[in-house]
Amino acid sequence: MKAYLISIGDELLIGQTINTNVAYIGNALSDINIEVIESSVVGDNLDSILSELSKAASIADLIVITGGLGPTHDDITRSAIVKYFNTELVRNNEVLEDINQFFAKRGRTVTELNASQALVPKIATPIRNKRGTAPGMWIEQKGKIYIVMPGVPFEMKGMMEDFVIPKLSEMTKGNGVVIKKLILQTTGIPESNLFERLGNLDELLQGAQMAFLPSQYGVKLRITVKEKDETLALNRLNEIEQKIRTKVGRYIYARGNETLEEVIGRILADRGLTIAIAESCTGGEVCSRITNVSGSSKYFERGIVTYSNASKVELLKVNEDTLAEFGAVSREVAMQMAEGVRAASGTDIGISTTGILGPTGATTNKPVGLVYIGYCDDKVCTAKKFLFGDDRILNKQRATQAALEMLRRQLLGISDEE
Amino acid sequence: MKAYLISIGDELLIGQTINTNVAYIGNALSDINIEVIESSVVGDNLDSILSELSKAASIADLIVITGGLGPTHDDITRSAIVKYFNTELVRNNEVLEDINQFFAKRGRTVTELNASQALVPKIATPIRNKRGTAPGMWIEQKGKIYIVMPGVPFEMKGMMEDFVIPKLSEMTKGNGVVIKKLILQTTGIPESNLFERLGNLDELLQGAQMAFLPSQYGVKLRITVKEKDETLALNRLNEIEQKIRTKVGRYIYARGNETLEEVIGRILADRGLTIAIAESCTGGEVCSRITNVSGSSKYFERGIVTYSNASKVELLKVNEDTLAEFGAVSREVAMQMAEGVRAASGTDIGISTTGILGPTGATTNKPVGLVYIGYCDDKVCTAKKFLFGDDRILNKQRATQAALEMLRRQLLGISDEE
Structure with a gap:
């Protein structure tokens, strides 16, 4: 399954907000063997969104859209979805109940503006939002899946964990190739020094892939293997990890994403x-x-x-x-x-x-x-x-x-x- | 002038790194009236980079490329540039001197791998890197400008501040429309509450644009005006700011990007x-x-x-x-x-x-x-x-x-x- 990510929001193009969603979604999808082939950012503009949706649907099977679902005037993703699928908005009572509870818990009153977020395109299954008021949408049409989520990272992550990832994992089981990744986090050693100590990478990796990801906190090594089944993949990763540890083990403080x-x-x-x-x-x-x-x-x-x-x-x-x-x-x-x-x-x-x-x-x-x-x-x-x-x-x-x-x-x- | 941003790196698609560069560059360019029309992310793959360069050059005047300039095997942006422009690498002595000084200051020895970063495509003017070892590149060809910078945010920012922005500002002076933006940062008031207190936005803005940018720290308001000259633009912004302050002034803690x-x-x-x-x-x-x-x-x-x-x-x-x-x-x-x-x-x-x-x-x-x-x-x-x-x-x-x-x-x- 090939995925295309669309982020919507002027603030991302004009640089007022850093787009953290693409990294999170890219990581979550590649963990379940869905390949992200491209990612793009478009502004809060109906025509741009519609044309990007068409382009994405022409090359990918899964289109993941984030942003532009807020209650204010500059959020137009929902209108774009209505127009693209030629559908209409209907009030969803479960979503309305979620919104009511969200405000009740915080001791605030639901305004008309908030309540309007319970209007969902008819073609979509709403994705419940436990952490905010805008529901997400799951749409299947002509063999393609469209997932629409809020741009607020915390809300998007909740939907991914609770609903999107479990559902997609179920759908993509058993497609013949298993991709497994391993992260080894190092610190206190510069990237070039690390690279030289690892020596001949072709010999070390034998067909696997490795990336060096430097930041002010250190260098992460990401190793990726593709194998026929999970056991083979995990064994290959294990083998490579042992070789790396022999050479630079003292600098590795974590395996995976542990801080x-x-x-x-x-x-x-x-x-x-x-x-x-x-x-x-x-x-x-x-x-x-x-x-x-x-x-x-x-x-x-x-x-x-x-x-x-x-x-x-x-x-x-x-x-x-x-x-x-x-x-x-x-x-x-x-x-x-x-x-x-x-x-x-x-x-x-x-x-x-x-x-x-x-x-x-x-x-x-x-x-x-x-x-x-x-x-x-x-x-x-x-x-x-x-x-x-x-x-x-x-x-x-x-x-x-x-x-x-x-x-x-x-x-x-x-x-x-x- | 229209700009297209290309970020290069598997780590951005697979989600190991958050792309903060697009926000920074988008912001810096829009400050000097250069419109960012699209932004895309491609992996460390020669064909993808070449095809993205062609696409960008077909719709934009300025192409800003970041990432893939490190010293290790998985960094291939420089090779892609050499191939795209059908040029060759030549050693640049000024860049080599920068690299030597960079290491001397840190008490480290320059390895062959580090020294190889002084090889620069013949067609490019190198952009000096005061904060790291990979030089950037400035290329002008057939009326288009190509700027290539490292993906490490700190190094890229140094090049933008010291060289790229001053040079681009000089080139784009006096193109007839002045775009000015104003940020008002609020905290302690929810987005929907802020929206309602501001009342009728068309009346408030009279043709200007406003975006609500929420995060866990509060909601930023970004107001954008387009006018014929700077004085008109600043007066319009001032007028709008005063109206906003009358309604929600107590929640505004900063004007601009002050923390x-x-x-x-x-x-x-x-x-x-x-x-x-x-x-x-x-x-x-x-x-x-x-x-x-x-x-x-x-x-x-x-x-x-x-x-x-x-x-x-x-x-x-x-x-x-x-x-x-x-x-x-x-x-x-x-x-x-x-x-x-x-x-x-x-x-x-x-x-x-x-x-x-x-x-x-x-x-x-x-x-x-x-x-x-x-x-x-x-x-x-x-x-x-x-x-x-x-x-x-x-x-x-x-x-x-x-x-x-x-x-x-x-x-x-x-x-x-x-």
Whole structure:
């Protein structure tokens, strides 16, 4: 089955909104062996939408449309569907009931504008929306499937998980080829270095495909195999994974889409260890990443964001002489911060960050991008120096990732390479 | 001038990477009156890239291509350019020097793979890359402009700012129509409510266009006018803005792309006020948002992330009896946290968050999504109740935005509506 994705919305073309839906849908479809052959974006314009629908139907079996289902005047996808299929709108009572409940739960009153979202094209089966008010639509016509969903990512994802993916999986079972993908997430190693360490890729992959996906958080490796059945495919993936791990295993923090903070959380919870975090340059981002994980209260005791020197001294017992001699951005202060937060909170582990994220704050000896990360437990107290780039927000994200990765390596006893 | 954007990369179709480049480029081009007519994504496949280039050149004057310029085997955009223009690769010494300096600055050695990125198609003027190793390309042929840039957003943005936008602005000056856009950012009011308060849009806009752009942070209003000259366009926008402000001004926190934390930072710095933050449910995210702003150390003194009840008592002097009587997620505790962090740090203002983000933690009386936000200064100590949804990460983002907005309204003396 071949799929074509259409995203609707001026805001996507004019750049007011980042289109995250295509990535999510592309990923979900390729997981169930549906190939996405093209993806396009058109504005909130009836003619553009109609012509894009025709083009998509001429080359794909499945057309997935997102966006333009909101209650306001600039949302015209539903009208386009009515026109394209030459159908009409009818009130759907189940959808109306969903809308009523949605507002009741939030203590708000249903307006006429909201209620009008219960009007659904006659040809469509509505897709219930548990997370918003606009229903989706499932339309089958002349052997093609059309799926229409809201552009709000959270609402679209709910529909995909609850309805679209289960239904499509059922329909595409047993088409002879099994495509399986594996993600290995690395961090702390540049893309070119990773590439060179992996050596001869043809030999490594023997017909499988591999992509390098770099970001400020690290490089993801995506391996794709096509085989006759699931067992063969999984065995091939396993084989390739083992070869990769032999070469760069120390840099791989996760298999699949688990986040670094989830990996760390799992290890801490398993071992019954607790942590406390002292942040200067990362300004709360390390704590925020750690607490993204549900259940993190089991191992995360507290975080202290000490932006001022005074608060470093008062809350973390950083030595004033050390601050004067080495400065706040130093290996010595990073270690004292980590030990200080550990001692103050009585946790097993303390970690810390201190650095200059830019654009201001550099001195002759200390450039923008310089960051120290500290780690202390009952046996080890250490700090590591990093040199990132010039962009404040990227530096913050990199420093946060580096702090979490340092924690992972310490927990797993992975030493630094020389 | 009409533009067509081509994004290259399997990772965009298969959904491993979110395409943020199209939004950025679309926005930058429309700011200089270049209309983006279509945007498409194709995989790392020579034939697809060539056919997309032909299609783009047949309907647009400007073709902007991103992605597939990395050093590894799966990056084939440069080969596609060589083939499409029937040209050849030549070593560019300036680019090689850039690459050498890039690595020297980071204390790394240039490998052969890295050095090969200095090979540039003969027909192209290389676009220097200050933030990475792959150069971009500027190609003019048969009245069309082709711009090729790396897919890494940070590198692409550097090239756009330093070279592409200044050059294109120069070329497109004085084409007779001026398009101007205005963004008004609102938060704390649902899209449908905003829509209804604005009343008759035709009357409000009189031919201008307006879009509603909702996200978990609020709703952005984007107003677009087309006029004969800049003064006319700016006057029209001004007029519309004033009308909108009369109706929903209290919810507008920014004009243009300024972030809520930048708005707050500006007010705090102007007035010489300092703040401290106590976070429970938001886990450091409020501090992280505040410290995204360069110069925030002037007004942000410290943040305390108290995930445990013990740390709330110890660090924020929350009363144990209050915790026992009302629970950690309560108006009373939110107020004590805000006052506690203010008193401990000696700042002018304290703010706090406490809530249940889910998926676990709900009780009979306290559902997932319940959040209290506290605010205290030397005159006022108050807390506000919010009821968000079911998703942990979205709830965190909403609660953080609500805390920052509560701070903004307190600073500006905007009272709650009844």
